[in-house]
Amino acid sequence: MDSAKINISSQIGKLELRNPFILASGTLGISGPMLKYIAQEGAGAVITKSFGLNAREGYPGPVMTEVTGGFLNSMGLPNPGAEAMKNEIHEAKKSGMPIIASIFGFNEDEYVQAASYADKANADALELNVSCPHVEQVGVEIGLDPELLKKVTRAVKKSFHGPIIVKLSPNASDIVEIAEAAANGGANALTVTNTMKAMAIDIETRRPILGGKFGGLSGPALKPIALRCVYQIYEKISLPIIGCGGITCCRDVVEFLLAGASAVQIGTAIVSKDIGVFKELAQDLIHYMSKHNHQKLEEIIGTAHV
Ligand SMILES: Cc1cc2nc3c(=O)[nH]c(=O)nc-3n(C[C@H](O)[C@H](O)[C@H](O)COP(=O)(O)O)c2cc1C
Numbered sequence: 001m002d003s004a005k006i007n008i009s010s011q012i013g014k015l016e017l018r019n020p021f022i023l024a025s026g027t028l029g030i031s032g033p034m035l036k037y038i039a040q041e042g043a044g045a046v047i048t049k050s051f052g053l054n055a056r057e058g059y060p061g062p063v064m065t066e067v068t069g070g071f072l073n074s075m076g077l078p079n080p081g082a083e084a085m086k087n088e089i090h091e092a093k094k095s096g097m098p099i100i101a102s103i104f105g106f107n108e109d110e111y112v113q114a115a116s117y118a119d120k121a122n123a124d125a126l127e128l129n130v131s132c133p134h135v136e137q138v139g140v141e142i143g144l145d146p147e148l149l150k151k152v153t154r155a156v157k158k159s160f161h162g163p164i165i166v167k168l169s170p171n172a173s174d175i176v177e178i179a180e181a182a183a184n185g186g187a188n189a190l191t192v193t194n195t196m197k198a199m200a201i202d203i204e205t206r207r208p209i210l211g212g213k214f215g216g217l218s219g220p221a222l223k224p225i226a227l228r229c230v231y232q233i234y235e236k237i238s239l240p241i242i243g244c245g246g247i248t249c250c251r252d253v254v255e256f257l258l259a260g261a262s263a264v265q266i267g268t269a270i271v272s273k274d275i276g277v278f279k280e281l282a283q284d285l286i287h288y289m290s291k292h293n294h295q296k297l298e299e300i301i302g303t304a305h306v
Protein backbone atom coordinates (compact mmCIF):
# COMPACT_ATOMS: atom_id res chain seq x y z
CA MET A 1 0.00 0.00 0.00
CA ASP A 2 1.26 3.48 -0.93
CA SER A 3 1.84 5.19 2.44
CA ALA A 4 0.50 8.51 1.04
CA LYS A 5 -2.95 6.88 0.90
CA ILE A 6 -2.92 5.80 4.56
CA ASN A 7 -5.15 7.68 6.96
CA ILE A 8 -4.43 7.30 10.69
CA SER A 9 -7.09 9.74 11.90
CA SER A 10 -9.17 8.45 14.78
CA GLN A 11 -12.76 9.07 15.78
CA ILE A 12 -13.70 8.95 19.48
CA GLY A 13 -17.42 9.65 19.34
CA LYS A 14 -17.67 13.29 18.24
CA LEU A 15 -13.96 13.89 18.85
CA GLU A 16 -11.91 13.81 15.67
CA LEU A 17 -8.16 13.25 16.04
CA ARG A 18 -5.56 13.63 13.29
CA ASN A 19 -3.83 10.57 14.77
CA PRO A 20 -4.65 8.13 17.60
CA PHE A 21 -1.88 9.31 19.98
CA ILE A 22 -3.02 11.24 23.05
CA LEU A 23 -0.84 12.59 25.86
CA ALA A 24 -1.97 10.83 29.08
CA SER A 25 -3.01 12.97 32.03
CA GLY A 26 -0.43 14.16 34.50
CA THR A 27 2.80 12.75 33.17
CA LEU A 28 4.05 16.20 32.13
CA GLY A 29 2.39 18.30 34.80
CA ILE A 30 -0.09 21.15 34.62
CA SER A 31 1.43 23.76 32.30
CA GLY A 32 -0.78 25.02 29.45
CA PRO A 33 2.22 26.12 27.33
CA MET A 34 3.70 22.60 27.73
CA LEU A 35 0.42 21.00 26.58
CA LYS A 36 0.33 23.40 23.62
CA TYR A 37 3.90 22.43 22.69
CA ILE A 38 3.14 18.69 22.82
CA ALA A 39 0.03 19.15 20.69
CA GLN A 40 2.14 21.04 18.15
CA GLU A 41 4.83 18.34 18.27
CA GLY A 42 2.59 15.62 16.89
CA ALA A 43 0.04 14.42 19.49
CA GLY A 44 -3.51 13.87 18.22
CA ALA A 45 -4.84 15.40 21.45
CA VAL A 46 -3.57 16.21 24.93
CA ILE A 47 -5.09 15.69 28.36
CA THR A 48 -4.50 18.09 31.24
CA LYS A 49 -3.22 17.07 34.65
CA SER A 50 -6.26 16.06 36.72
CA PHE A 51 -7.65 19.03 38.61
CA GLY A 52 -10.21 19.36 41.36
CA LEU A 53 -12.37 22.25 42.44
CA ASN A 54 -9.81 23.48 44.97
CA ALA A 55 -6.00 23.67 44.86
CA ARG A 56 -4.12 20.71 46.39
CA GLU A 57 -0.49 20.34 47.36
CA GLY A 58 -0.08 16.61 46.88
CA TYR A 59 2.09 14.27 48.94
CA PRO A 60 5.53 14.80 50.45
CA GLY A 61 8.31 13.11 48.51
CA PRO A 62 9.56 10.88 47.27
CA VAL A 63 6.63 10.91 44.85
CA MET A 64 8.20 8.73 42.19
CA THR A 65 10.49 5.72 42.09
CA GLU A 66 11.64 3.40 39.34
CA VAL A 67 10.77 -0.31 39.53
CA THR A 68 11.41 -3.17 37.13
CA GLY A 69 9.40 -2.41 34.01
CA GLY A 70 8.13 1.00 34.98
CA PHE A 71 7.59 3.61 37.67
CA LEU A 72 5.55 4.05 40.81
CA ASN A 73 4.11 7.48 41.50
CA SER A 74 2.21 8.87 44.43
CA MET A 75 1.96 12.50 43.43
CA GLY A 76 -1.24 12.88 45.46
CA LEU A 77 -2.99 14.85 42.71
CA PRO A 78 -1.25 18.22 43.19
CA ASN A 79 -3.01 20.92 41.17
CA PRO A 80 -3.76 24.65 41.37
CA GLY A 81 -7.57 24.20 41.36
CA ALA A 82 -10.22 24.60 38.69
CA GLU A 83 -10.11 28.41 38.32
CA ALA A 84 -6.35 28.39 37.59
CA MET A 85 -6.62 25.37 35.29
CA LYS A 86 -9.12 27.29 33.16
CA ASN A 87 -6.23 29.56 32.13
CA GLU A 88 -3.93 26.59 31.37
CA ILE A 89 -6.64 25.12 29.13
CA HIS A 90 -7.07 28.46 27.33
CA GLU A 91 -3.32 28.51 26.65
CA ALA A 92 -3.27 24.88 25.43
CA LYS A 93 -6.23 25.57 23.13
CA LYS A 94 -4.02 27.94 21.12
CA SER A 95 -2.44 24.80 19.60
CA GLY A 96 -5.63 24.27 17.58
CA MET A 97 -5.60 20.59 18.66
CA PRO A 98 -8.26 18.93 20.85
CA ILE A 99 -7.67 19.60 24.56
CA ILE A 100 -9.20 17.17 27.02
CA ALA A 101 -9.69 18.33 30.62
CA SER A 102 -9.14 15.73 33.33
CA ILE A 103 -11.01 16.25 36.59
CA PHE A 104 -11.33 14.55 39.96
CA GLY A 105 -13.44 15.24 43.03
CA PHE A 106 -14.11 14.09 46.58
CA ASN A 107 -17.84 13.84 45.86
CA GLU A 108 -20.38 14.19 43.07
CA ASP A 109 -20.81 17.93 43.58
CA GLU A 110 -17.06 18.60 43.27
CA TYR A 111 -16.97 16.66 39.98
CA VAL A 112 -19.94 18.66 38.70
CA GLN A 113 -18.37 21.99 39.67
CA ALA A 114 -14.91 21.12 38.26
CA ALA A 115 -16.63 20.03 35.03
CA SER A 116 -18.35 23.40 34.71
CA TYR A 117 -14.93 25.14 34.81
CA ALA A 118 -13.73 22.83 32.02
CA ASP A 119 -16.86 23.72 30.11
CA LYS A 120 -16.23 27.48 30.56
CA ALA A 121 -12.64 26.93 29.38
CA ASN A 122 -14.07 25.36 26.22
CA ALA A 123 -12.27 22.03 26.66
CA ASP A 124 -13.04 19.71 23.75
CA ALA A 125 -13.79 16.72 25.99
CA LEU A 126 -13.73 15.79 29.64
CA GLU A 127 -11.93 12.83 31.19
CA LEU A 128 -13.24 11.75 34.59
CA ASN A 129 -10.39 10.48 36.72
CA VAL A 130 -12.26 8.02 38.93
CA SER A 131 -9.29 5.72 39.21
CA CYS A 132 -6.40 7.37 41.08
CA PRO A 133 -4.98 4.54 43.22
CA HIS A 134 -3.08 6.64 45.78
CA VAL A 135 -5.44 9.33 47.10
CA GLU A 136 -8.14 8.18 49.47
CA GLN A 137 -11.79 9.25 49.08
CA VAL A 138 -11.23 10.29 45.49
CA GLY A 139 -11.14 8.25 42.36
CA VAL A 140 -10.89 4.56 43.07
CA GLU A 141 -13.63 4.69 45.70
CA ILE A 142 -15.93 6.03 42.96
CA GLY A 143 -14.38 4.14 40.07
CA LEU A 144 -14.77 0.77 41.77
CA ASP A 145 -18.39 1.32 42.83
CA PRO A 146 -20.69 0.79 39.82
CA GLU A 147 -23.74 2.61 41.25
CA LEU A 148 -21.74 5.64 42.39
CA LEU A 149 -19.85 5.79 39.09
CA LYS A 150 -23.09 5.77 37.13
CA LYS A 151 -24.47 8.57 39.32
CA VAL A 152 -21.37 10.78 39.06
CA THR A 153 -21.09 10.28 35.29
CA ARG A 154 -24.75 11.18 34.83
CA ALA A 155 -24.43 14.26 37.06
CA VAL A 156 -21.35 15.58 35.25
CA LYS A 157 -23.16 15.45 31.92
CA LYS A 158 -25.34 18.32 33.13
CA SER A 159 -22.40 20.70 33.51
CA PHE A 160 -20.19 19.73 30.55
CA HIS A 161 -21.52 19.83 27.02
CA GLY A 162 -18.88 17.85 25.13
CA PRO A 163 -17.95 14.15 25.17
CA ILE A 164 -17.36 12.53 28.57
CA ILE A 165 -14.56 9.97 28.80
CA VAL A 166 -14.42 7.83 31.96
CA LYS A 167 -10.95 6.64 32.95
CA LEU A 168 -11.16 3.19 34.51
CA SER A 169 -9.00 1.48 37.10
CA PRO A 170 -7.13 -1.77 36.43
CA ASN A 171 -7.66 -2.52 40.14
CA ALA A 172 -11.30 -3.49 39.48
CA SER A 173 -11.99 -7.18 40.02
CA ASP A 174 -14.61 -7.03 37.24
CA ILE A 175 -13.68 -4.21 34.88
CA VAL A 176 -16.52 -5.00 32.47
CA GLU A 177 -19.09 -4.34 35.21
CA ILE A 178 -17.47 -0.94 35.88
CA ALA A 179 -17.34 -0.11 32.17
CA GLU A 180 -21.02 -0.97 31.89
CA ALA A 181 -21.85 1.36 34.79
CA ALA A 182 -20.00 4.22 33.05
CA ALA A 183 -21.88 3.46 29.83
CA ASN A 184 -25.21 3.45 31.70
CA GLY A 185 -24.28 6.81 33.24
CA GLY A 186 -23.95 8.23 29.73
CA ALA A 187 -20.18 8.09 29.13
CA ASN A 188 -19.22 8.66 25.50
CA ALA A 189 -15.88 6.81 25.69
CA LEU A 190 -13.64 4.95 28.13
CA THR A 191 -9.94 5.28 28.92
CA VAL A 192 -8.54 1.88 29.85
CA THR A 193 -6.60 2.15 32.17
CA ASN A 194 -5.13 4.29 34.96
CA THR A 195 -2.21 2.98 37.06
CA MET A 196 -2.26 -0.16 39.22
CA LYS A 197 -1.95 0.20 43.01
CA ALA A 198 1.54 -0.94 44.03
CA MET A 199 4.46 -0.27 46.37
CA ALA A 200 8.23 -0.49 46.89
CA ILE A 201 10.18 -0.91 50.15
CA ASP A 202 13.71 0.31 50.94
CA ILE A 203 15.55 -2.66 52.43
CA GLU A 204 17.99 -0.50 54.42
CA THR A 205 15.52 1.86 56.09
CA ARG A 206 12.91 -0.94 56.04
CA ARG A 207 10.21 1.58 55.16
CA PRO A 208 7.99 2.13 52.11
CA ILE A 209 9.91 4.27 49.59
CA LEU A 210 7.06 6.53 48.50
CA GLY A 211 5.96 9.36 50.77
CA GLY A 212 2.36 8.30 50.15
CA LYS A 213 3.32 4.64 50.93
CA PHE A 214 1.33 3.23 47.99
CA GLY A 215 1.62 4.44 44.42
CA GLY A 216 0.41 3.73 40.91
CA LEU A 217 2.41 1.44 38.63
CA SER A 218 2.88 2.79 35.09
CA GLY A 219 5.07 1.79 32.17
CA PRO A 220 5.70 -1.53 30.34
CA ALA A 221 4.88 -3.68 33.40
CA LEU A 222 1.31 -2.36 33.23
CA LYS A 223 0.79 -3.07 29.53
CA PRO A 224 -0.42 -6.70 29.55
CA ILE A 225 -2.97 -5.87 32.26
CA ALA A 226 -4.33 -2.79 30.45
CA LEU A 227 -4.42 -4.73 27.18
CA ARG A 228 -6.47 -7.52 28.79
CA CYS A 229 -8.90 -4.91 30.17
CA VAL A 230 -9.35 -3.34 26.70
CA TYR A 231 -9.94 -6.77 25.15
CA GLN A 232 -12.57 -7.74 27.75
CA ILE A 233 -14.44 -4.42 27.54
CA TYR A 234 -14.48 -4.41 23.72
CA GLU A 235 -16.35 -7.73 23.76
CA LYS A 236 -19.23 -6.43 25.89
CA ILE A 237 -19.51 -2.63 25.74
CA SER A 238 -20.13 -0.66 22.58
CA LEU A 239 -18.28 2.56 23.48
CA PRO A 240 -15.05 3.82 21.89
CA ILE A 241 -12.05 2.72 23.98
CA ILE A 242 -8.82 4.68 24.46
CA GLY A 243 -6.07 2.26 25.49
CA CYS A 244 -3.54 3.39 28.09
CA GLY A 245 -0.79 1.61 30.00
CA GLY A 246 2.83 1.00 29.14
CA ILE A 247 2.66 1.93 25.47
CA THR A 248 6.17 2.69 24.25
CA CYS A 249 6.46 1.44 20.65
CA CYS A 250 4.40 0.75 17.54
CA ARG A 251 4.04 -2.92 18.42
CA ASP A 252 2.30 -1.92 21.68
CA VAL A 253 0.02 0.48 19.76
CA VAL A 254 -1.01 -2.19 17.26
CA GLU A 255 -1.72 -4.66 20.07
CA PHE A 256 -4.12 -2.17 21.68
CA LEU A 257 -5.83 -1.46 18.32
CA LEU A 258 -6.24 -5.19 17.67
CA ALA A 259 -7.71 -5.62 21.17
CA GLY A 260 -10.33 -2.95 20.37
CA ALA A 261 -8.91 0.49 21.19
CA SER A 262 -9.68 3.33 18.75
CA ALA A 263 -6.88 5.50 20.15
CA VAL A 264 -4.12 5.23 22.75
CA GLN A 265 -2.58 7.41 25.44
CA ILE A 266 1.13 7.84 25.98
CA GLY A 267 2.39 8.60 29.50
CA THR A 268 5.58 7.17 30.92
CA ALA A 269 7.13 6.70 27.46
CA ILE A 270 7.59 10.48 27.33
CA VAL A 271 10.10 10.10 30.14
CA SER A 272 11.98 7.17 28.58
CA LYS A 273 11.83 8.47 24.98
CA ASP A 274 10.98 12.23 24.92
CA ILE A 275 8.34 14.24 23.10
CA GLY A 276 9.44 12.94 19.68
CA VAL A 277 7.61 9.71 20.57
CA PHE A 278 4.37 10.99 18.96
CA LYS A 279 5.89 11.56 15.52
CA GLU A 280 7.88 8.31 15.78
CA LEU A 281 4.76 6.27 16.58
CA ALA A 282 2.80 7.88 13.74
CA GLN A 283 5.52 7.04 11.21
CA ASP A 284 5.88 3.47 12.47
CA LEU A 285 2.10 2.92 12.45
CA ILE A 286 1.88 4.11 8.84
CA HIS A 287 4.70 1.72 7.98
CA TYR A 288 2.88 -1.20 9.66
CA MET A 289 -0.38 -0.37 7.86
CA SER A 290 1.40 -0.08 4.53
CA LYS A 291 3.08 -3.46 5.05
CA HIS A 292 -0.28 -5.08 5.85
CA ASN A 293 -2.27 -3.25 3.17
CA HIS A 294 -4.51 -1.21 5.43
CA GLN A 295 -5.75 2.23 4.51
CA LYS A 296 -7.70 3.16 7.68
CA LEU A 297 -7.47 2.34 11.41
CA GLU A 298 -10.99 0.84 11.33
CA GLU A 299 -9.59 -2.05 9.30
CA ILE A 300 -7.43 -3.06 12.31
CA ILE A 301 -9.47 -2.09 15.38
CA GLY A 302 -10.80 -5.11 17.29
CA THR A 303 -9.59 -7.68 14.79
CA ALA A 304 -7.90 -9.86 17.44
CA HIS A 305 -11.36 -11.02 18.52
CA VAL A 306 -12.49 -14.36 17.20
C1 LIG B 1 3.85 11.19 37.26
C2 LIG B 1 2.49 10.73 36.85
C3 LIG B 1 1.39 11.55 37.12
C4 LIG B 1 0.11 11.14 36.74
N1 LIG B 1 -0.94 11.96 36.99
C5 LIG B 1 -2.20 11.58 36.59
C6 LIG B 1 -3.31 12.44 36.78
O1 LIG B 1 -3.20 13.56 37.28
N2 LIG B 1 -4.52 11.98 36.37
C7 LIG B 1 -4.72 10.76 35.79
O2 LIG B 1 -5.85 10.42 35.42
N3 LIG B 1 -3.68 9.93 35.58
C8 LIG B 1 -2.43 10.33 35.97
N4 LIG B 1 -1.37 9.50 35.73
C9 LIG B 1 -1.60 8.20 35.06
C10 LIG B 1 -1.34 8.32 33.55
O3 LIG B 1 -2.20 9.25 32.94
C11 LIG B 1 -1.52 6.94 32.86
O4 LIG B 1 -2.86 6.51 33.04
C12 LIG B 1 -0.58 5.89 33.44
O5 LIG B 1 0.69 6.46 33.69
C13 LIG B 1 -0.44 4.66 32.54
O6 LIG B 1 0.10 5.00 31.29
P1 LIG B 1 1.67 4.87 30.95
O7 LIG B 1 2.09 3.50 31.36
O8 LIG B 1 1.77 5.15 29.49
O9 LIG B 1 2.37 5.93 31.77
C14 LIG B 1 -0.07 9.88 36.10
C15 LIG B 1 1.03 9.06 35.83
C16 LIG B 1 2.30 9.46 36.20
C17 LIG B 1 3.47 8.56 35.91
